[in-house]
Amino acid sequence: MNLDDPIILVVDDDYRMQEALSSLVEAMGFRVATFGSASEFLNTEAPDSPACLILDLELPDIDGLELQQELADRGSPPVIFVTGHGDIPSSVRAMKAGAVEFLSKPFGEQELQSAIETAVAMDRFARQKRSELTELQSRYSLLTPREQEVLPFVVEGFLNKQTAADLGTSEVTIRVHRGQIMRKMGAGSLAELVRMADKLGVTPRTPGG
Amino acid sequence: MKPADEQLRAIIETIPALVWSAGPDGSAEFFNRRWLDYTGLSYDEARDWGWAKVIHPEDLSRLVGYYRSMLASGDPSEIEARLRRFDGEYRWFLFRAGPLCDTAGKAVKWYGTNIDIDDRKRAEESAQRSELSFRRIVETIPALVWCASPDGELTYVNQRILDYTGASLGDLARAGWVSFLHPDDVQQTVTMWMRAVDSGNPHDVQYRLRKHDGTYRWFHVLGQAMVDAAGRVSQWYGLLIDIDDRKHIEEALRRTEARLSRATQIATVGELAASIAHEINQPLGAVVTNAYACLRWLSSGSTNLDKAREAAERIVRDGKETGEVVGRIRALFKRTPVQHVMLDLNGLIVEVVRLLGAESSKRRVAMETELQRNLQSVLGDRVQIQQLVLNLLMNGLDAMDSVTDRTKRIVIRSQQNNATTALVEIEDSGTGLADCEKIFEPFFTTKEHGMGMGLTICRSIAEGHNGKLWATPNKTFGTTFRFTLPLHTNELTGLQRS
Incomplete structure (x- = not known):
């Protein structure tokens, strides 16, 4: 097993459902981990793999929907809800809160598999985005305070002369800073640097500001 | 002989009776002074058949008839008749007469006395009138009345019983009444009556009695023994009240x-x-x-x-x-038809709690059980008792719907209450009740969509099991409902035992 292989997290208080889901998900070729309650799940360290959560809506210690809210705040994997009740109001709320799928017991394996695949794909994408951002943030942290100060001027398309005037320094100094920024950020072009700054949420400077 | 004659005359004139004598044909020959003084007649007026005019007209023909038959047979006899006093008032007398016979046995003279029995007669009449009036009461009151001897033998039934059954006292006596009972009621009724007769305790039973048209009606039957000074039953008096409607x-x-x-x-x-x-x-x-x-x-x-x-x-x-x-x-x-069987109360509670598990977790209510281990079985109808527990738990859940500031919790306890009953408590931490008795009234509800029959039915289930159901407010929050049920004993109860 590879760390990049997805892991499916099953949270259900019914041991029968835990066993069944765990066997089916394993037969589908996924790794699986089961939890009997919300707290048991929350007390376990999140796996560093693409994952998805199959969550019973009626957990004894915490409401599945409340758990989903808590997980969303932590950036946890996408959620597939299963329920023995299947009442419409909770399903609407769950979908609005970003659940991938809402399955009523008993559900079909195709429904489950496609839900899992969708969820895992979403998580892969989210994880990739997160790792990209992490990479950019670590590159950004290499910039000196002065270089971080210069970056907004560069991405806004200021000429070195204008930037130098604004920051009260020489045009040569700005040109050196700019070269360092491009190198440290690993940007091949100004356009690429602009996209990076955008992802990092760097606010462009307005001229004369 | 003279002094003897004198003495006899003295006796005849003194004894407190009217004395007379007559010839063999019945015509009067002699009256003593008392007779003449009483009637106010002179001897001449009374002699021969003259005395007949002071006999009460209603009694005359009877008296004459009697007199003739006595003369014909020659046997002594007596009769009661009214005799007019000098002042016109009639009083009852006992007429007695006997013949004096010759050697051939032929009556040659009749001697008679008339004794005043008016006071006794009036007392008798009044007693008869009073008995008649009691009899009229017994025959007229709209109830079926019977009497029985100390050994339980039917001695009297009023006309209403005869009319109702279309039978005679003879048909009903010597346990004949049993054949008029509904077959399903025979065993119990007879057992109860035998028990009452044995003990002298009041008889109180309900049974169906067959009417003359073959239909049955329900009666409430009450019997009371009259006890003499020695404490022995002298008579049974009883009443049948029609309770069919x-x-x-x-x-x-x-x-x-x-x-x-x-x-x-x-x-x-x-x-x-x-x-x-x-x-x-x-x-x-x-x-x-x-x-x-x-x-x-x-x-x-x-x-x-x-x-x-x-x-x-x-x-x-x-x-x-x-x-x-x-x-x-x-x-x-x-x-299913109601059937009282041996029930594992704890097992039943656990089943109902399990059924409500999803409902309670949906409503975020913690349901806890504190069941006495090895609780003796109870006697009851499974479906009804489940219904009772289920309704009370649902009520508890409903009572906590609006609670937000404290733990929502229901505790179900079971325990042996005393030698004969088990107790179940259902305690909630809900909003509590304003009136712990009113809630059992039909159509009383605190719920928006409630019908108000739930607790009424719960109570009738408990009472149908000879148990009780009641509610008390908790010290802090909420209400505790308690109900009792009879423990199942191996002994057979009631009639089956005897």
Whole structure:
């Protein structure tokens, strides 16, 4: 097993459902981990793999929907809800809160598999985005305070002369800073640097500001 | 002889009786002074048949007839008749006469006395009148009246009983009345009556008595023994009161109540539909999921027979459990005739709590049980007791719907209450009740969509089991409902024992 292989997290208080889901998900070729309650799940360290959560809506210690809210705040994997009740109001709320799928017991394996695949794909994408951002943030942290100060001027398309005037320094100094920024950020072009700054949420400077 | 004559005359004139004599043909020859003084007649007026004019006209022909038959037979005899006093008032006298016979046995003279029996006669008449009036009461009051001897033998029944049954006292006596009872009531009635006769305790029983037209009506029968100074029963007096109409109304009421109970039972099923679906979906979901897993483990590419077998075994296990769940729920709402059997009260509570598990977790209520271990079995109808526990728990859940500032909790306790009863407590931490008695009244409800029959039916179930159901407010929050049920004893009860 590879760390990049997805892991499916099953949270259900019914041991029968835990066993069944765990066997089916394993037969589908996924790794699986089961939890009997919300707290048991929350007390376990999140796996560093693409994952998805199959969550019973009626957990004894915490409401599945409340758990989903808590997980969303932590950036946890996408959620597939299963329920023995299947009442419409909770399903609407769950979908609005970003659940991938809402399955009523008993559900079909195709429904489950496609839900899992969708969820895992979403998580892969989210994880990739997160790792990209992490990479950019670590590159950004290499910039000196002065270089971080210069970056907004560069991405806004200021000429070195204008930037130098604004920051009260020489045009040569700005040109050196700019070269360092491009190198440290690993940007091949100004356009690429602009996209990076955008992802990092760097606010462009307005001229004369 | 003269002095003897004198003495006889003195006696005849002195004895407190009217004395007379007559010839063999009956014509009077002699009256003593008392006779003449009483009637106010002179001897001449009275002699021969003259005395007949002071006999009460109503009595005359009877007296004359009697007199003639006495003369014809020559036997002494007596008769009662009214004789007019000098002042015109008639008084009752006892007329006695006897013949003086010659050697051939022929009557040659008649001697008679008239003794004043008016006071006794009047007392007798008044007693007769009073008896007549009592008899009239007994025959007229709208009830069936009977008397029986100390050994239980029927001695009298009033006309109403004869009219009702179309039988005679002879038909009813010597236990003949038993054949007029409804066959289903014979054993109990006879047993109860024998017991009353043995003990002298009041007899109180209800039975159906056959009318002359073959129909049966319900009667409430009361018997009371009259006891003499020595404490012995001297007579039984009894009454049959027609309660047939009341019985039918009671019956109709019970049927209505049973239908209502059924209706609320169905309403409860409705309320619990989601819980029931969940209860079934849970193992069913596992079955379906395991089946998919099993197929996957059997398919080429990922074949794993051990895993497939495990999944199949789980299918069997969970499938059976689904069946059990369905069976339990069906038993819970099955319409069966009421049958009091030996019940494991704790087991029953656990089943109901399990059924409500999903409902309570949905409402975020913690349901806890504190059941006395080895609690003796109770005697009751399974479906009704389940209904009772279920209704009380649902009530508890409802009572906590609006609670937000404290833990929502229901505790169910069971324990032996005393030598003969078990006690169940259902304590909630809900909003509490304003009136712990009013809630048991029909159509009283605190719920928006409540029918107000739930607790009424609960109480009638408890009372139908010779138990009680009541509510008390808790010290802090909420209410505790308690009910008692009779413990099941090995002894047979009541009649079967005797």
